[in-house]
Amino acid sequence: MRCKGCQAKATVEVRHHNAAYCNDCFQDYFLKRVQHNIRAYKMFSPGDRVLLVVSGGKDSLSLWDALIRLGYQVTALYIDLGIEGYSQRSGDKCREFAAKNGTSLGTISVKEVWGLSIPEIARKTRRTPCAVCGRIKRYLFNKCALEGSFPVVATGHNLDDEAASLLGNLLHWQTGYLARQQPNLPATHPKLVKKVKPLYTLTERECLAYALIRNIPYLAEDCPYAEGATSITYKEALNHIEAASPGTKLSFLKGFLKHKGLFREYDGEVELRECSRCGQVTTEEVCSVCRLLERAQKRSAAQQK
Ligand code: SF4
Ligand SMILES: [Zn+2]
Numbered sequence: 001m002r003c004k005g006c007q008a009k010a011t012v013e014v015r016h017h018n019a020a021y022c023n024d025c026f027q028d029y030f031l032k033r034v035q036h037n038i039r040a041y042k043m044f045s046p047g048d049r050v051l052l053v054v055s056g057g058k059d060s061l062s063l064w065d066a067l068i069r070l071g072y073q074v075t076a077l078y079i080d081l082g083i084e085g086y087s088q089r090s091g092d093k094c095r096e097f098a099a100k101n102g103t104s105l106g107t108i109s110v111k112e113v114w115g116l117s118i119p120e121i122a123r124k125t126r127r128t129p130c131a132v133c134g135r136i137k138r139y140l141f142n143k144c145a146l147e148g149s150f151p152v153v154a155t156g157h158n159l160d161d162e163a164a165s166l167l168g169n170l171l172h173w174q175t176g177y178l179a180r181q182q183p184n185l186p187a188t189h190p191k192l193v194k195k196v197k198p199l200y201t202l203t204e205r206e207c208l209a210y211a212l213i214r215n216i217p218y219l220a221e222d223c224p225y226a227e228g229a230t231s232i233t234y235k236e237a238l239n240h241i242e243a244a245s246p247g248t249k250l251s252f253l254k255g256f257l258k259h260k261g262l263f264r265e266y267d268g269e270v271e272l273r274e275c276s277r278c279g280q281v282t283t284e285e286v287c288s289v290c291r292l293l294e295r296a297q298k299r300s301a302a303q304q305k
């Protein structure tokens with residue numbers, strides 16, 4: 001197979017675009033897609049300070065690399081979840097990337113902030129680690145962005161993540177989530193920072209190819225709590241369809257975004273206010289993270305008596 005860009009021998013096949021590229025042209029293709037997504041959805045401008053949440057995996061580190069190469073003002077934030085072994089190894093990869101690129105990395109540790117790790121909070125509140133983790137990560141990156149005066153937070157969600165999330169939301173008719181699912185979530189309150197996903201049209205496979213070509217030191221292992229997650233089942237189902245009909249994932253997501261207006265009426269005008277304890281945005285008197293942490297800490301204190 002020949003490279004679509006220069007006719008040299010191709011090394012990466014991009015089946016959903018019916019194309020193949022050599023290593024150099026694939027990098028150009030990847031950077032162009034990221035740049036296009038940022039511009040098409042007005043995610044941020046070259047002068048904006050962007051807070052990028054990195055996990056040590058191929059997606060967020062590839063995005064970090066791409067944003068640096070595209071000349072954006074990016075600051076990375078690693079959230080240490082306190083997951084035994086895994087968090088240390090994922091943090092090491094982020095630190096290695098930062099050192100290799102002569103850039104800095106901000107870190108915030110869940111255990112240092114609240115005295116408990118994600119698995120401990122999950123155990124004490126009888127929730128799944130993923131349910132606790134998603135909520136706490138969103139809370140922390142919004143807080144860090146506000147404190148650091150960043151106008152926008154970027155995450156490394158890719159096409160596979162977005163298509164799986166869309167499938168899950170449709171299967172369960174989560175109309176509120178469907179109304180809000182988009183690659184650019186504007187700030188709807190002065191204390192909520194805009195959130196963007198510049199990789200939303202790039203597949204997991206494309207992010208992996210970019211990370212390998214760029215020699216990015218990413219962590220290949222999955223979080224131990226990812227096993228059995230429903231999102232993985234949805235990804236597998238979509239991969240199955242994609243193999244039979246390349247391009248389905250992308251057209252599924254793009255078609256949804258095009259017709260998203262159909263769900264507008266479900267984007268309930270909820271009244272946002274500031275949590276009476278921590279000041280973060282919530283719809284209730286006390287935010288869900290403060291309530292969760294209060295339960296976990298009470299249980300922890302009771303067990304220590
Ligand atoms: S798999 Fe679950 S616990 Fe692990 S990082 Fe992802 S959301 Fe957090
Ligand atoms: Zn080429």
Ligand SMILES: [Zn+2]
Nearest residue numbers: 275278287290
């Ligand atoms: Zn709160």
